[in-house]
Amino acid sequence: MEARGSLNFNLDKSKNLAMSLSKDPITAGVFVNGYKDGNPNAFPKPTGDSFTSAGASLSIQRPPGGLSLTGTHIPDFGNQVTTSGRANILDANDHKVAVNAFTSRVHPSGPTPNYSIHGGGVNYSFRDQLGASASVSHTPIAKITEHSISGSVNLHKTPTSSLDLNAHTSRMQTPFGNSPWQHGGSITFRKQF
Structure with missing residues (x-):
């Protein structure tokens, strides 16, 4: 059996924590995102x-x-259950292609009715140095479809660290019209101790 854990810090000083236990072929995990310590001395409250x-x-x-099943609780919003699947359709020496699909059932805590989100995508990688992905998701109750395209380049890699450059663009189609493409990017540095 193998146990893993991770702790990441966000710019707003919150933390993301994750732990998992695995015994081939099953993995179980728990996670908390955006955790912030309380301040009993905060003024005025x-x-x-x-x-x-x-x-x-x-x-x-x-x-x-x-296949995977994930249950998520979002405070002041509700709960979400997601089922997803992934299949590798090409695994050559340098090239890898995988397809994925998911369906989520959202249970809001307010007056909004339960609803579903469905989607899928394709991922490509070359020698674990270049990566690209495209995906689409659809929320039938709101008639919203979101398209997303992303890419990454590994700039540095050792057995214990890596540096990646990431870029993405996405847009939404709604009954009221299409949004313009929204672009973004990031640089990610990972270090194992």
Whole structure:
């Protein structure tokens, strides 16, 4: 059995925590995103600990793909259950192509009715140095479709660290018209201790 854990810090001083246990082919995990310590001395009102989302997951991975189930709680919003699948359709020496699909059932805590989100995509990688992906998701109750395209380039890699350059663009189609493409990017540095 293998145990893993991670702790990441965000710019707003919140933390993302994750832990998992795996025994081939099953992995179970728990996570908390956006965790902030409370401040009992805050003025004019003390604050308690908070987080943006928390949940658990269970997955089964066997070549050529896998299935997973994730439950998420989002404070002041509700709960979400997602089922997803992934299949590797090409795994050559340098090139890899995988397809994925998901369906989520959202259970808001307010007056909004339960609704579903469905989607899928394709991922491509070359020698684990270049990557590209395209995906689409659809929310039938709101008649909203979102398109997303992203790419990444590995700039540096050692057995314990990596530096990646990432870029993405996305847009939404709604009954009221299409949004313009929204672009973004990031630089990600990872270090294992």
